[in-house]
Amino acid sequence: MLWACLRFPGLAFAAAFAALPEDVPGALLEDNARRRTVAIVNPAAQKLGVQRGQTVAAARALCPSLVVRARDKAAEAGLLAELAAWCYQFSGHISMAPPQCLLLEAGASLRLFDGWSALSGKLKQGLAALGHVHALAAAPCPAAAWVLAASFDGCVVQHPEQMLRLLNDIALSRSGLPAKSVQALRSMGFRRLREVFALPRPELTRRIGREGMHWLDRLRGHASEAIPAWQPPATFFQRIEFDAELEGSEPLMFPLRRMTQALANMLAARDGGVQLFRLRLEHTRVSFTEIPVGMAAPQREAARLFELARTRVERSTLHAPVRAIEIHAEQLPTFRPPLRDLFDPVRGEGLDWSALDERLRARMGESALRQLSAVADHRPERAWRHGDGSTPPLADLRPRPLWLLHRPRPMRPTPARVLAGPERIESGWWDGGDLRRDYYIVGTRQGQRAWAYLPAGSHDGWMLHGWFA
């Protein structure tokens, strides 16, 4: 087993400022400080002299346009889940370690991705492209990976002895031990894990408690632990609220790009695609514009999804400013990369019939797609039905029209000439559907050829029943 730990120090900031463009200075407040002080700032704010620990008033004095926000725990959890979804393409066992870490079991993926350096390269490259600052470390047990990611970014240890050597050098304050235990150990003069590991177990347990001892065991891989596996969700929903109301479609593009990217990550994790998603642009609490974005075939590429969403949003007219945007995708069909036959040239998307059938029914309903069956019955209305395409052997060779009217209707004007007939059809007295008709093939003044009937024995009351189309 090789556990990789990804640590996202900027997660809290990114979650709280989902819709903030990069060049706008922003600052995140300290979690539960009595005084309102700045905890994290972005580079734009840093450039203007805003620093960690300043009070909001001081920061505002340096930079009047500073956007200040408190932490948004729900958004952080959402963003972490989004990142878990993205990482799911690299490992089948992902675990969330809130508030800002993800654990991946990488051992099983090493062969597929051609070793750790290739795998970590892909991870780092992908996360950099997504714009997430991160630290990565890997170790044989998850707790150690978690601790190492905080201290030694980029370190990877495969062997337990090597892992222990690295852990020895970790300062107690960064060891992940409960704050109370760290305090106690520091007051006894211990500084690093090495010194703590050297202590006899019963004495140590007495000082830091069972919990602290268990953590140290987990660090060294002495205690087995169950890591809860993250499961990709079945539908996708995301919402971004704006501080100010946004006028027009242009400012919506930045959050839209983020949302479609998140959707694409989630699809990649599920190995699925999306054929229809809805954008909901909220104007006030009760009024909103809903824009469905549908596509010909299930897609999962971020750029393509964004392109589609952008064109739809630009085309729609927004009657009021937007204050929040939501994206919903309920149906996530399986994504099929086009199948390729080794010898035959591929035609089109290379779908097979069942996939096409499924796609058509999904959009238009179950009854939209039908097949016809012929039935051995003389009555025209009963000589066919919707069915599976089965046919009795062809018995009747008299001409029949390709088009049958759904219901016979009076023929006006009456036929110009009779081309063939009459053919009497008299049947059905036994099942209540009896009819007695004389069918003719007739021509109209426009040169159309029709199938029409008169009640048996009668000379007027022409009824049109079909076209020889």
Added chain:
Amino acid sequence: MSAIAAEVQQSIATPSLAQVLEHPGIWRRSSQHQPTVRAISTGMPSLDARLPGGGWPLGALSEILFENDGLGELELLMPTLAAMTREHRRVIFVAPPYQPYAPALQAAGVDLRFLHEIHATPTEAAWSMEQCLRSGCCAAVVGWLPDIDYRSLRRLQLAAETGDACAVLYRSAVHAAQTSPAALRLKVSNSNEATYVDVIKSRGLMQGVTPPMRMRA
């Protein structure tokens, strides 16, 4: 956007000049060579003779413009559809205006197991027709879309090319004067008790004006 632009550019840039000149829409006076149009026989020798490639063009959109119901406009297509279904290739009817009558189809030689019928509203009809064409698993898709616009026609033409399928669209003859991206346009009309089939546009048509084909006496 740039990715799409690059893709388009690439698809334009890749073929060599010789390949470009092979396009059935291009004919040079100096060459004796007839541009090739891939086609499937209509089953009617006199109609085949009037069409470049000798039949319905494959991987392209054909339009059949008819004056009225019941002139034999669907009969034109039946031999080809029958041949396709007998080879176990699928044929789709999209939004037919009346009930396709199974006994008559059977009599025309169609294997009903490979014929499907799609009921749809006009917008859904255009979408489903495009889907079927694009999928690559349908031999022919026949649609009745009375109010289709130029853009959708173009989409259908592209979809037919993508899926290498035979697309046939039935429309009213009043649209004959409008421009259309279809590779083949036929007009079915009636005068003096006889039905005539007129080729009003055909990609790769070499000889001049041919007299209309007389179909039903």
